[in-house]
Amino acid sequence: MGNQITIGQYLPGDSSIHRLDPRVKLVLVLIFMVTAFLVETFMGYALYFALIVLVTILAEVPMGRLWKGLKPIFLILVFTFVINVAFTPGKVIWTFGPISVSEEGLLRATFIAIRLMLLVMGTSLLTLTTSPLELTDAIAWLLKPLDWTGFPSHVIAMMISIALRFIPTLFDETNKIMKAQKARGADFESGNILQRAKAMIPLFVPLFLNAISRADELGVAMEARCYTGNNKRTRLNPLKMRTQDGIVFALCLSVFLAISIFF
Numbered sequence: 001m002g003n004q005i006t007i008g009q010y011l012p013g014d015s016s017i018h019r020l021d022p023r024v025k026l027v028l029v030l031i032f033m034v035t036a037f038l039v040e041t042f043m044g045y046a047l048y049f050a051l052i053v054l055v056t057i058l059a060e061v062p063m064g065r066l067w068k069g070l071k072p073i074f075l076i077l078v079f080t081f082v083i084n085v086a087f088t089p090g091k092v093i094w095t096f097g098p099i100s101v102s103e104e105g106l107l108r109a110t111f112i113a114i115r116l117m118l119l120v121m122g123t124s125l126l127t128l129t130t131s132p133l134e135l136t137d138a139i140a141w142l143l144k145p146l147d148w149t150g151f152p153s154h155v156i157a158m159m160i161s162i163a164l165r166f167i168p169t170l171f172d173e174t175n176k177i178m179k180a181q182k183a184r185g186a187d188f189e190s191g192n193i194l195q196r197a198k199a200m201i202p203l204f205v206p207l208f209l210n211a212i213s214r215a216d217e218l219g220v221a222m223e224a225r226c227y228t229g230n231n232k233r234t235r236l237n238p239l240k241m242r243t244q245d246g247i248v249f250a251l252c253l254s255v256f257l258a259i260s261i262f263f
Helices: 022-036 040-058 065-088 103-127 130-151 153-165 169-183 195-198 203-225 241-262
Strands: 092-096 099-102
Touching: 022 103, 022 130, 022 241, 040 065, 040 103, 065 153, 065 203, 099 103, 099 195, 103 130, 130 153, 153 169, 169 203
Parallel strands: none
Antiparallel strands: 092 099
């Protein structure tokens, strides 16, 4: 299960995307997420998918890694699709009892499903090509304007990066616990949805205990390395904006705005 989670995983490499300034990648992903909700045509989404494929090739990331990352959200995609199809009013094209399917519902459901896929693939590319340390520095830089209010930007940035990093780890732990309980006779696959959900409850206790234990070990390790969490910490490799980073940012920003405006 864990190898299907791409958000939070880092794939080491030396591609042009890996070498980009993490602040540029983070801001571009945020702009990408916002503009993706402004697109209202299939052509616009096709251009976004083409852009993701291009970035994936430049980053030397196997395309299969991104598709695997969509599998865990398959049920969410199906649920949102069905809800929007069934409850969006409009020109009815098919009726099944109290449920009416409209053209507007199909269109809206398709757009929302595509948007969710784009968001997952975009954030997956960010974490696959940006190390946790670089991502922490980028988030801290983005939150730095709040320092004058006393907001602990560096601490929040560290918390976010650790949370992203441990998403695949928690899924790996869940997979191991499921296999151990299956070996002892547990059944997670038979029965209806409610019975399956009830069978998953015994997973939460060991998973919760493992998460607490891992968090305690991480805290001890950080204290042993004299981590204090203040904003005066120095960096071995400080972030430096290069000319090519500015060019890439301006080019991608222009493309995002053009797609969101004209499509």
